[in-house]
Structures are given as structure tokens and as C-alpha cells.
Amino acid sequence: MMYLADEKRYAQMIYNRCGKSGLKLPAVSLGLWHNWGGVDTYENAKAMTYRAFDLGITHFDLANNYGPPAGSAESNFGKILGEGLGAYRDEMIISSKAGYDMWPGPYGEWGSRKYLIASCDQSLKRMGLDYVDIFYSHRFDPDTPLEETMGALDSIVRAGKALYVGISSYDAENTKKAAAILKDLGTPCLIHQPCYSMMDRWVEDGLLDAVEEEGMGCISFSSLAQGLLTAKYLNGIPEDSRAAKSTGALDASRIDEVTLKKIKALNEMAEARGQKLSQMAIAWVLRQPAMTSVILGASKVSHIEDAAASLANLKFTEQELQKIDQILA
Template structure:
């Protein structure tokens, strides 16, 4: 059966500009980091991707190494683009990145011109596209001149391989430098993609969020649920399929501190008083800041998607709720560093 997107799909989603650019993103975007790899079959992948688009989620975020195995998320999404999303290409924002380890040898990671341009070409091939809408430098490379990394991004724009460029996981000082270099090349940096959640506030601690607000760079948060810790599942013990019980190198259930679980319990009570699930409140908390364009969700099931979308129903916080949230997380924060995730 040929897929036809739902009528009225733009009626309930909210959209925000990416910094000072003309590009708008849905305030909830779908990331394909760890749930759309080689173990995911086409029918179940499209069930979630189609449901997301039907709900007004137009932005699908990828990277060269997303899977597992690396590259498989782009390949799977490329199949969806070819088979079901093709008529809607101009309604979609497709993003990808390069910078983390992708292939063997000295050119398969970091921020060299060699890596970024080769990786972009490979991503386009896997996706079956002539261009992506946004291409990011996935992490700051201390061993490569930032002029080279940003110059490669500018070249990708000039070549028509991406419409916009951004950075991810860049600390405050390097964010300012990257913005200045791109501006000198006539290419705006429209987005910064950091990890950010109630339990992980490094962009506040090192003033990256303030720099982005000052410079007109939009922000899109990944891991707004702290790799699922803010789902509350690790408090209940219902962790079937959870990332912390898999081979996920970024989170192990046994390593979650008791103080963090205690904080999550307190946060769940605050969410309940707001008439929200904990994931809904966690997403709303990230989106409360004016610098934040969107929050990236990662889902395993359609039920998770629909629960996350419920955040749209209550995005406002009373001052006393913010005070209570801060008090609940005093001793439960996860490691706070741009390169932690």
C-alpha cells in the first residue's frame, strides 16, 4: 500500500526558527541514533517514522556512524525516503554529521577536510540523496585547525551537498570560534547540537547556551531524557529493551548512581503534579529556554512517540516548579561534560 501522509499533520506541532536563520524545525525532532540500526526491520521502522511525520515531525536526525552497525541508520532511512517519503522530500529536514569514528585508518574520524567531505559523500550515497538539509561537525577536533574544519563545512554548502551547517558537542570557546570562522566565509552556523537534560546541564555550566543565544545559533538537544534515565524505568525495574541493559557503551544500568535514581523519583512526583509523565516534563524542561529550537527524541515503539508528543500540551513552568526541579536534582546529576556522551 502506498503511504499517504496524514491530513492536518501540521496542525498540532509547534515550529521554531533555528537561531537567526529562516529554517524552522519542529520543537520535537526524531533522532535515529541507536534504535534504527541493522536489527530494525523496514515495517517497524516505517511504522514509527510514518507516525512521526503524521504528527508533524519533519526533522529526522542522523550521522554517518548511527546504527549499529555504523551506517545502517542512514541506509534504512534511505530506503524509507525512496519507498514512502519520496513525494514529501521537500517537506522534510534530513540532517547528518561526521567526526566520530567511522572507518579504519587516520581519515575515518575527527575534523579534517578529508574526513568531513568524504563522509558527507558516503552519507549521501547511503541516503540516496543529492543533498542533506543540515550537516554538522559532530565534535571539536583539538588536533585540526578549526579553520580547516569550518572550511570543509563551507565547501559542502558551496558544492550543494548541504543547505545549512552546524556543530555538535562544541564547548563555549570553540563555539564562538567556529561561528566567527563560518561568518567570515559567508556561511552561517545555524545550529548547535549538545547533550542537555535536567540531569546533564553542561551547556549551562560552561555558558555554551548563553553564547548560542548571543550569536544567534539555534540549539537542538540530544539525550533530553538522559539516555532513558528520565523515563523512570530504572526506578521501576521495568527495563526490558532499555539502553542501559543492552550493549550501549554510553549507559550501563549498574552504573546509575543511587542519588540519580532518587532524583528521578522526586522529578516523577513533580511531573505527576503537572499532569504529565516524567518524559513529557523532561522534554518541556529542555524546551523552556528560548535558545532551544528543538529536542531530539529516540524511540523504540510508537507508544513512546505518542507519550513524548504529549509534552506539547504543557510547555510552561511556574517559578516554584523550577525551584522544586532544581532542588530535586542537587545531588543526582550525571557527569557534566560536552564529550561525556
């Protein structure tokens, strides 16, 4: 059957303006880093994508190397678009990135003009799109002039292959430099995508200030600390979890007795707020004025439903914030 979106899909979602731009993003976005690859169950990926859109999650975040294998998440997302979701293309924000190892040889990663433009072309072909809404430099390249990397992003926009550009995981100093170069070129830097969670707060040391000063939006990834900030690991390591997989993004050694004690205390606090731990973790990130959206990683439909429900309680008292800091100290 052809997919038909829920008519009430915009009833509950919150949409935040992305920096000083005219673009709004849903407070919860869907990331396709894991579970949309060629090794994963396609029907589950499709069901999660449809459910997300039905809940008002209009932003789908990808990268050239998402899978595995690399490129397969974009290919599967393109297939999902072709099977019905694409009818709603103008209601969606679709983003992709380039920066990590993608193909053999000296032109297959980092931030050269050669790599970024070729990668953007490949991503569009895999997804069957004429353009993406946001195209990112996925990581800072210490060996390529920043003017070249930002110039490539500007060229991608001018060629009609992307509407906006962004950067990911740049430090505060290089964020300011990148923003200045793009401003001079006439293609403002729309957004920064850093890792940010209760357990990883590096962005608070200058980056969030830089983002606000430059009028950029900010969208976090790994805000559940690769699943640590959920109830998944409260009673051991499940066989199907990231920590249990030898190639997983979460190192099982991180789940020691000290960490478990902290997670259990946070879980009790979330329950007192009437939330799941994952929902409190999302709300905690969104409390930051600079934060436009949180990218959710999911392996089942219920994870997406839980994330959307987290928006029902985004407020923290000063006492709650202090208690979270004490637990994690």
C-alpha cells in the same frame, strides 16, 4: 501500500525559528541514533518514522556512524524514503554529521577536510539524496585547525551537498571561534547540537549564551538522559532497556538508590502537572529561550506520540523550577 501522510500533520506541532535564520524546526525532532540500524527491526523503524511525520515532526537527525553497524541507520532511512516518505522531501529537514570513527585508517574520523567531505558523499549515497538540509561537524577536533574543519563545511554547502551547516558538542569558546570563521566565509553556522537534560546541564555554563550571541539555533540530544528521565527504570532495569545491554549507551551503575529516589520524586512532580516524566523532561529543556528543538530517541511508536503530546504543557512556575533543582541537588 504506498505511504500517505496525515492531512492534519501540522495541526498540533510547534515550529520554532532556528536562531536568526529563516528556517523553522519542529519543537520535537526525531533522532535515528538507536533503533534504525541493521540489527534492529526495520518495520518498527519505518512505523516510527511515518508516525513522527504524521505528527508534524519534520526533522530527522542522523549521522554517518548511526546503526549499528555504522552507516546502517542512513541506509534504512534511505529505504524508508524510497518506499514513500521521499514524496514529501520538500517538507522535511534531514540532517547528518561526521566526526566519529567511521572507517579504517587515518582519514576515517575527526575533522579533516578529507574526512568530512568524503563522509558527506557517503551519507548522501546511503540515503539516496542529492543534499541534506543540515550537515554537522559532529565533534571538535583538537588536532585539526578549526579553519580547515569550518572550511570543509563551507565547501559542502557551496557544492550543493547541504543547505546549512552546524556543530555538535563544541564548548562555548570554540563555538564562538567556529561561528566567526563561518561568518567570514559567508556560510553562517545555523545550529549547535549539545547534550542537555535536567541531569546534564553543562550547556548552561556559557554555551547557551554563546549560541544566542552568535544568532545560532540550539537542538539538544539525550534530553531524557538515555531513558533515565522516563518511568522505565522506576521499578528496576527492564531486559530490553539500554541499561541492560552490554553495549548500551546507559551504564547500569548510574541507576543507584540515590538516582532512583530523584527520578521517583520527579515522576511524582510530573504527575502533578498532568504529564509523564519524559514529557516534563522535554518541556523543561524547551523552556530555555535559546532552545529550538529537542531530539527524541524512540524505540516504539508510543514514545513519539508521548513526546509530541508534551507540547501541550510547556510552562513552569518558578516554584516548579526550584523544586526540580532541589530534587536534583
